[in-house]
Amino acid sequence: MPSRSDLKRLYDVGAQLAPMTHQQQDWPYEISPDAYKAYLQPPHDVGGQASGPSVFEEKEEELWELNTYVTCEVLGWKGVWNSEERRRIGNNDLGASLYYGFPYYGRWIWAAARMLVDKKHISLMELLEKIAEVKARHAAG
Amino acid sequence: MPPAERKSLPARFEPGDRVRVKELPNLYYSRTQMYVRGVIGTVAVCTYTDLKPEDEAWSRDDAPYEQYYIIRFRQKDLWAEYPFDKDTLQTELPDSWLEPVTA
Numbered sequence: 001m002p003s004r005s006d007l008k009r010l011y012d013v014g015a016q017l018a019p020m021t022h023q024q025q026d027w028p029y030e031i032s033p034d035a036y037k038a039y040l041q042p043p044h045d046v047g048g049q050a051s052g053p054s055v056f057e058e059k060e061e062e063l064w065e066l067n068t069y070v071t072c073e074v075l076g077w078k079g080v081w082n083s084e085e086r087r088r089i090g091n092n093d094l095g096a097s098l099y100y101g102f103p104y105y106g107r108w109i110w111a112a113a114r115m116l117v118d119k120k121h122i123s124l125m126e127l128l129e130k131i132a133e134v135k136a137r138h139a140a141g
Numbered sequence: 142m143p144p145a146e147r148k149s150l151p152a153r154f155e156p157g158d159r160v161r162v163k164e165l166p167n168l169y170y171s172r173t174q175m176y177v178r179g180v181i182g183t184v185a186v187c188t189y190t191d192l193k194p195e196d197e198a199w200s201r202d203d204a205p206y207e208q209y210y211i212i213r214f215r216q217k218d219l220w221a222e223y224p225f226d227k228d229t230l231q232t233e234l235p236d237s238w239l240e241p242v243t244a
Binding site: 083092 | 166167168169170171174175176192194197198199200220
């Protein structure tokens with residue numbers, strides 16, 4: 001169980017992900033046509049948007065990234081998903097916060113697991129139990 | 142089934158044709174960039190036939206294949222403040238997203 005202060009810290013980090021334009025708009029509310037279009041624009045259609053400076057870092061892929069790549073390709077070769085489903089799930093369906101917040105291959109592996117649950121190859125509870133099992137094994141060394 | 146044997150819709154355009162990208166709404170998924178919608182470009186190359194992204198993204202594998210094209214746009218038509226007249230941008234779009242430009 002996380003300590004209550006750890007839990008508070010998680011909530012605080014989550015609150016910071018709310019967009020700067022966020023207003024209390026669950027009820028009653030209306031949104032402008034421009035805001036409506038902006039919300040529905042797929043997150044991966046970034047061409048033309050302003051962006052801040054970024055640091056260019058030259059590095060090799062890490063092992064987890066290569067493993068993710070191979071996993072996603074094998075799922076493709078086996079016919080479990082196609083390249084456009086991968087883009088839809090991994091670029092669009094995860095939403096803007098995760099699209100901008102996760103590393104590139106983090107989006108891939110999120111999409112692969114999501115697809116396996118969507119297509120009923122594994123159940124969500126099986127996935128959660130397996131992640132917890134691997135975490136515990138890893139923590140034990 | 143190899144792509145050549147797939148049922149494919151007839152290509153409506155050929156290299157040199159002027160086309161306008163349709164202004165369809167965004168909903169759930171798209172590969173058509175916002176900045177080309179409603180803009181007129183020129184067909185540079187007919188590439189291949191395939192499912193359109195809107196079908197492939199939901200595994201509609203029995204949908205008809207259609208022609209893909211490389212469309213060439215003037216950068217000045219895409220970006221209001223673009224400084225150079227001759228620069229172009231190319232992107233690839235399927236037949237469904239294009240409409241003919243007459244005159």
